[in-house]
Amino acid sequence: MQKNKTLLYLILSIVSLALFIGIWYYFTAVLQIVSPKTLPSPVKVFTTFIDKFTNPNPDGATLLVHALSSLKITLTGYLTAIVIGVPLGIAMAWYPKVDLYVRPIFDLLKPIPGVAWVPLMIIMLGIGFASKVTVIFISAIVPVLLNSYSGIKQTRDVHIWVARTFGASDWQMLTRIAIPTSLPYVMTGIRVALGAAWTTIVAAELIASTEGLGFMIQQSRGIYRPDIIIVGMVTIGIIGSVLGLLLMLIESVLVKGRSKV
Amino acid sequence: MIDNTRRSRKHGARAAVISIFVFLLIWQAATTFTSLGILMPSPLISLSAFFKSFIVPIGPYPIFIHIYWSLVRVVPFYIVGAIAGIILGITMGWYKPVAAIFRPIFEILRPIPPIAWIPIAIVWFGIGEGSKWFLIFLAAFMNVTINSFAGARSTDPVLVGCSKMLGASDWQIFTTVVLPGSVPYIFAGLQVALSSSWATIVAAEMIRSSEGVGWIIISSQETNNSVNTLVGVVAIGIVGFILAVIMREVEAVLVKWTKRDI
Amino acid sequence: MDEARHMSKSIIVAQGISKTFTNKRGSTKVIENINLEVRENEFLCLVGPGQCGKTTAVNVLSGLEPASTGTVKINGKTITRPGPDRGFVFQSTALYPWLTVMGNVEYGPKVRGIKKSERREKAQYYINLVGLEGFEHSYPNQLSGGMQQRVGIARAYCNEPVVLFMDQPFGALDAQTRYLMQEEIIRIWETAKRTIVFVTNNIEEAIYLADRIVLLTNTPTQIKKEYKIDFPRPRDYTDPDFLALREEITNEMDKTL
Numbered sequence: 004m005q006k007n008k009t010l011l012y013l014i015l016s017i018v019s020l021a022l023f024i025g026i027w028y029y030f031t032a033v034l035q036i037v038s039p040k041t042l043p044s045p046v047k048v049f050t051t052f053i054d055k056f057t058n059p060n061p062d063g064a065t066l067l068v069h070a071l072s073s074l075k076i077t078l079t080g081y082l083t084a085i086v087i088g089v090p091l092g093i094a095m096a097w098y099p100k101v102d103l104y105v106r107p108i109f110d111l112l113k114p115i116p117g118v119a120w121v122p123l124m125i126i127m128l129g130i131g132f133a134s135k136v137t138v139i140f141i142s143a144i145v146p147v148l149l150n151s152y153s154g155i156k157q158t159r160d161v162h163i164w165v166a167r168t169f170g171a172s173d174w175q176m177l178t179r180i181a182i183p184t185s186l187p188y189v190m191t192g193i194r195v196a197l198g199a200a201w202t203t204i205v206a207a208e209l210i211a212s213t214e215g216l217g218f219m220i221q222q223s224r225g226i227y228r229p230d231i232i233i234v235g236m237v238t239i240g241i242i243g244s245v246l247g248l249l250l251m252l253i254e255s256v257l258v259k260g261r262s263k264v
Numbered sequence: 265m266i267d268n269t270r271r272s273r274k275h276g277a278r279a280a281v282i283s284i285f286v287f288l289l290i291w292q293a294a295t296t297f298t299s300l301g302i303l304m305p306s307p308l309i310s311l312s313a314f315f316k317s318f319i320v321p322i323g324p325y326p327i328f329i330h331i332y333w334s335l336v337r338v339v340p341f342y343i344v345g346a347i348a349g350i351i352l353g354i355t356m357g358w359y360k361p362v363a364a365i366f367r368p369i370f371e372i373l374r375p376i377p378p379i380a381w382i383p384i385a386i387v388w389f390g391i392g393e394g395s396k397w398f399l400i401f402l403a404a405f406m407n408v409t410i411n412s413f414a415g416a417r418s419t420d421p422v423l424v425g426c427s428k429m430l431g432a433s434d435w436q437i438f439t440t441v442v443l444p445g446s447v448p449y450i451f452a453g454l455q456v457a458l459s460s461s462w463a464t465i466v467a468a469e470m471i472r473s474s475e476g477v478g479w480i481i482i483s484s485q486e487t488n489n490s491v492n493t494l495v496g497v498v499a500i501g502i503v504g505f506i507l508a509v510i511m512r513e514v515e516a517v518l519v520k521w522t523k524r525d526i
Numbered sequence: 527m528d529e530a531r532h533m534s535k536s537i538i539v540a541q542g543i544s545k546t547f548t549n550k551r552g553s554t555k556v557i558e559n560i561n562l563e564v565r566e567n568e569f570l571c572l573v574g575p576g577q578c579g580k581t582t583a584v585n586v587l588s589g590l591e592p593a594s595t596g597t598v599k600i601n602g603k604t605i606t607r608p609g610p611d612r613g614f615v616f617q618s619t620a621l622y623p624w625l626t627v628m629g630n631v632e633y634g635p636k637v638r639g640i641k642k643s644e645r646r647e648k649a650q651y652y653i654n655l656v657g658l659e660g661f662e663h664s665y666p667n668q669l670s671g672g673m674q675q676r677v678g679i680a681r682a683y684c685n686e687p688v689v690l691f692m693d694q695p696f697g698a699l700d701a702q703t704r705y706l707m708q709e710e711i712i713r714i715w716e717t718a719k720r721t722i723v724f725v726t727n728n729i730e731e732a733i734y735l736a737d738r739i740v741l742l743t744n745t746p747t748q749i750k751k752e753y754k755i756d757f758p759r760p761r762d763y764t765d766p767d768f769l770a771l772r773e774e775i776t777n778e779m780d781k782t783l
């Protein structure tokens with residue numbers, strides 16, 4: 004009975020997806036009531052997707068070149084944010100002095116969405132690589148830092164008492180107890196930051212850029228090529244998911260590595 | 265090492281003031297005495313510009329009218345999107361066939377950030393308000409659906425068994441156990457959705473609009489007016505902060521039972 | 527004394543109950559061929575070592591989970607699913623955290639469509655019976671563990687079921703509160719007579735409470751032995767007969783694996 008139900012749900016899922024694409028196809032390609040300048044048929048989107056791998060027209064670069072450009076900026080800003088944000092967050096939570104004086108600044112930055120920094124950075128650093136990396140860095144460091152911070156704060160007093168009874172030094176308590184305990188939180192921060200960084204790069208490229216996936220979809224809007232817009236959106240979605248999966252993989256390896264010890 | 269006593273909190277407030285003051289001081293010094301001043305306005309100038317903007321218009325309106333415009337775009341469709349998201353998310357989380365039908369499509373759309381929908385939204389709904397409403401709806405709907413779904417899925421099976429034993433029908437279990445049990449998750453989603461909606465409207469206004477906080481920062485950048493850009497950023501931050509606080513308060517009022525006062 | 531309690535009619539009749547859990551890693555038999563009769567207004571204790579399958583047994587007996595083989599009849603009716611003719615007090619209190627004490631206790635009558643005034647009155651009666659007068663508007667997380675279990679008991683009673691199942695309701699309480707709750711449950715049972723199937727791993731508790739003790743073996747659990755207890759109530763934990771029986775059952779009970 005259980006097996007039958009699982010099979011039924013699988014069939015339901017497939018039918019629903021097929022119906023979704025089928026209706027889309029029917030209205031755009033068969034009935035042609037929807038103008039291809041509004042919504043191209045799924046077939047058209049698919050051929051454009053294939054074509055965009057080799058064709059730099061009409062926006063000046065192939066899909067891969069755009070994707071790599073976006074990725075390069077994102078990863079630079081994002082990784083820098085992790086390298087600085089995680090230790091700073093840990094230090095903030097562990098050393099009260101650092102906490103008292105650094106945290107307010109981040110509480111101030113927290114409610115400002117990453118995109119809002121784009122114009123200011125353009126004025127200060129131009130529209131090139133540096134200004135975008137800075138924007139990504141700001142939008143990624145806030146969640147990384149605040150999550151690492153609360154992760155360390157989660158370290159249960161009990162753990163610390165136990166460690167103290169065994170004569171552990173402050174540094175040992177930090178590295179052997181507080182940091183391992185905080186790891187899941189740190190990873191959450193890193194995951195949230197990835198989403199924030201990837202969203203922000205798209206936004207930054209939409210607003211001012213000469214390359215990248217955001218630029219590509221914004222350009223295609225101007226010249227009525229919704230097929231390229233959709234290809235771009237799908238690519239953005241796929242890359243976002245793949246990065247997320249990679250992160251999950253890294254996380255599971257890290258956690259497994261710890262439980263073996 | 266880790267304490268939360270009242271004394272340390274008072275201590276914290278003082279440290280916060282000091283730290284922000286020192287931060288502003290360094291910034292002031294840097295802009296006054298180094299060449300950074302060419303690129304970036306000093307905090308004194310920025311702050312006075314911020315207060316002045318309540319009287320002297322930036323572009324067509326003073327700043328609170330811009331904020332009003334942005335909020336008018338966000339709030340109604342945020343609510344519509346949130347309600348739709350709660351309904352879809354909870355039903356998907358509790359009724360497996362519903363999940364089987366909607367989940368695949370939802371999972372395909374989910375990784376695409378709302379901001380990436382801006383160009384296609386403009387193609388579909390024009391450069392006016394319609395595209396912005398659509399984007400806000402989307403930002404609210406996606407985030408709330410995901411969280412409500414997780415909430416319904418985490419329903420405690422023991423409570424369900426308990427309700428069955430007490431004589432509740434399937435529908436009663438849905439309304440009296442699944443729904444209230446999901447409330448904390450729903451609020452987490454509403455909170456994320458609110459900041460996502462706010463970021464999305466800022467981006468959308470930067471791309472196409474003639475008023476709003478997003479418009480302030482982009483038009484000021486176009487005229488190289490870094491002071492007003494910064495004023496806009498400050499306004500965006502303050503409104504974002506107030507929205508989050510309001511949401512937290514609403515939650516505190518509606519969800520009394522998570523508080524423990526013994 | 528038996529006469530006075532009208533323990534003539536069998537309320538629960540379980541025949542050849544067994545339960546096997548199957549998952550990806552294989553299947554485990556947790557209950558093996560249990561036959562059991564519980565008479566009207568009897569206080570029956572199921573006693574067994576930790577993890578032996580007590581919860582599973584009482585889940586099957588109450589209809590929370592279907593049996594793999596065998597049938598359970600309550601009042602002559604074969605049960606296949608949970609229903610309001612039975613009450614259940616859970617090992618984890620399982621209160622609705624978003625409802626107040628009143629909301630929890632009146633939940634059963636409410637979902638069964640009983641008028642507000644009537645169910646309020648009934649709920650108030652049972653809230654008073656378990657000694658929670660004045661806490662009607664508190665939320666569960668504002669109450670102590672013992673008070674939470676009282677709410678659970680009132681909630682089960684308020685539906686006025688034929689049989690009450692209680693799965694280690696005092697397992698999580700400290701010794702002091704536990705003794706108090708044992709006295710309380712006897713007082714409540716004597717005020718509002720019901721058939722009770724009470725699960726515990728505490729032999730002393732079982733002897734204090736039960737008319738009859740059914741001792742279970744380790745997994746797959748079976749009935750090992752039964753003890754009829756007719757010490758007069760209130761019972762004395764230090765009575766030599768009490769202690770002797772406790773010794774006897776302790777020796778008989780399997781060690782937890």
Ligand SMILES: Nc1ncnc2c1ncn2[C@@H]1O[C@H](COP(=O)(O)OP(=O)(O)OP(=O)(O)O)[C@@H](O)[C@H]1O
Binds near residue numbers: 554579580694727
């Ligand atoms: N749904 C299930 N699937 C697989 N195995 C289960 C399931 N429920 C219980 N078991 C197994 O059955 C055995 C008995 O569990 P049960 O909870 O009935 O014991 P118990 O006597 O109530 O334990 P405790 O003293 O801790 O309350 C355990 O080994 C448990 O792992």
Ligand SMILES: [Mg+2]
Binds near residue numbers: 694
């Ligand atoms: Mg149990």
